[in-house]
Amino acid sequence: MFRALSTLTLLLLACGFMLRRRRELHVWLMSTAFGLDLSALAMIEATRGAIHKTMTCPSLSLFVHVAASVLVLATYVAMAPLGIYIRRGNERYRPWHRRVAWVFGAARVTNYVTSWML
Numbered sequence: 001m002f003r004a005l006s007t008l009t010l011l012l013l014a015c016g017f018m019l020r021r022r023r024e025l026h027v028w029l030m031s032t033a034f035g036l037d038l039s040a041l042a043m044i045e046a047t048r049g050a051i052h053k054t055m056t057c058p059s060l061s062l063f064v065h066v067a068a069s070v071l072v073l074a075t076y077v078a079m080a081p082l083g084i085y086i087r088r089g090n091e092r093y094r095p096w097h098r099r100v101a102w103v104f105g106a107a108r109v110t111n112y113v114t115s116w117m118l
Contacts, residue, residue: 002040002043002044002115003115003116005036005039005040006040006112006115007112008036009033009036009037009040010108010109010112012029012030012032012033012036013029013030013033013105013108015029016029016030016033017101017105023087027083027087030079030083034076034080037072037076041069041073054066061114061117061118062114062118064110064114065110065111065114065115065117065118068107068108068110068111068114069111071103071104071107072104072107072108072111075100075101075103075104075107076104078100079097079100079101079104082096082097082100083097
């Protein structure tokens, strides 16, 4: 179930990226993907005790997965206000939103690939 949810999230993100010029749809797709990601994270912690598992004896693939996951969350936190500023008409934040989006994309794909390795 978690892999299906992660795949759906990745598809929403890809659609959001492709439809980035259609602002309202882009915002909806990205916000929905963020909500799904947070929901999946909460469910994984509740059902698997992911934080405790990570702290005990992580393998290299788990370590990379967790690092990518933390980076994904950090970039979500950075991109949300940047997107809000742009949506309100402050275009000077667009280059930063774009840069953070590339870091986010790389981290999210790494997160997805490593989730299949665990």
